[in-house]
Amino acid sequence: MSEPSFRPKYVSFDCYGTLIEYPITPITRELVGDQIPAGQWDQFVREFRGYRYDQVRGEYYSYEQVLQDSFERVCRKWGVKAAPDAGKRFADGVRSWGPHADVPEPLKKMSEHYKLVIFSNADDSFLAESVPRLGADFHAVYTAEQAGFYKPRYAAFEYMLDQLDASPEDFVHVSSHTRYDLMPMHDMGFRNLILLDRGYDPVTHGYDYVPVKSLDELNTMLGI
Numbered sequence: 001m002s003e004p005s006f007r008p009k010y011v012s013f014d015c016y017g018t019l020i021e022y023p024i025t026p027i028t029r030e031l032v033g034d035q036i037p038a039g040q041w042d043q044f045v046r047e048f049r050g051y052r053y054d055q056v057r058g059e060y061y062s063y064e065q066v067l068q069d070s071f072e073r074v075c076r077k078w079g080v081k082a083a084p085d086a087g088k089r090f091a092d093g094v095r096s097w098g099p100h101a102d103v104p105e106p107l108k109k110m111s112e113h114y115k116l117v118i119f120s121n122a123d124d125s126f127l128a129e130s131v132p133r134l135g136a137d138f139h140a141v142y143t144a145e146q147a148g149f150y151k152p153r154y155a156a157f158e159y160m161l162d163q164l165d166a167s168p169e170d171f172v173h174v175s176s177h178t179r180y181d182l183m184p185m186h187d188m189g190f191r192n193l194i195l196l197d198r199g200y201d202p203v204t205h206g207y208d209y210v211p212v213k214s215l216d217e218l219n220t221m222l223g224i
Helices: 024-035 038-055 063-078 086-096 104-111 124-134 154-164 178-187 215-221
Strands: 010-013 115-120 140-143 171-175 193-196 209-212
Touching: 024 038, 024 063, 024 086, 038 063, 063 086, 086 124, 104 115, 104 215, 115 124, 115 154, 124 140, 140 154, 154 178, 171 178, 178 193, 178 209, 193 215, 209 215
Parallel strands: 010 115, 010 171, 115 140, 171 193, 193 209
Antiparallel strands: none
């Protein structure tokens, strides 16, 4: 794995799961109840995650509906009843969640030295509520709604590059999600990639990203 550039023009971030908590599983459990046997619960959660990923690989449409449709798909596969308001309940949860406890202090410190950017797989209304909770100044905040594409679509990252009149080598990009961010960005020529490892995805080989356990560790790497 290559070491990241220590003087990028931008440090860019995924938002949900990486900076903002994403405890979607408790809401899923409330919605499903006892329809899934305890011994199969982890598999159901993994498959729901996979359906959310698959659902955003086409044309853009609202994130709340993405959540509804992916939940209905996994419930149909498992032969369980899907609540008709599941998407809204998930979306309300996302809008209510705050930052991981280890984020605000090092992120604010980072913002004093680098231009910070967010690209999020959500709609503008989600970021309008979530970003102020992070407590740091951001140079730019981009969303799938603005781009008209979700990650991992290349067009989503191309939108960020176009808006900043930038190229892949201008970034250190930080995400806790390999399939949505780090793997497609690597294939597009981004090389300064950081996995903030929160246990969502297994660490894979061949994509030249650098795993870290905290933003404090990243700040040290960036010379802060």
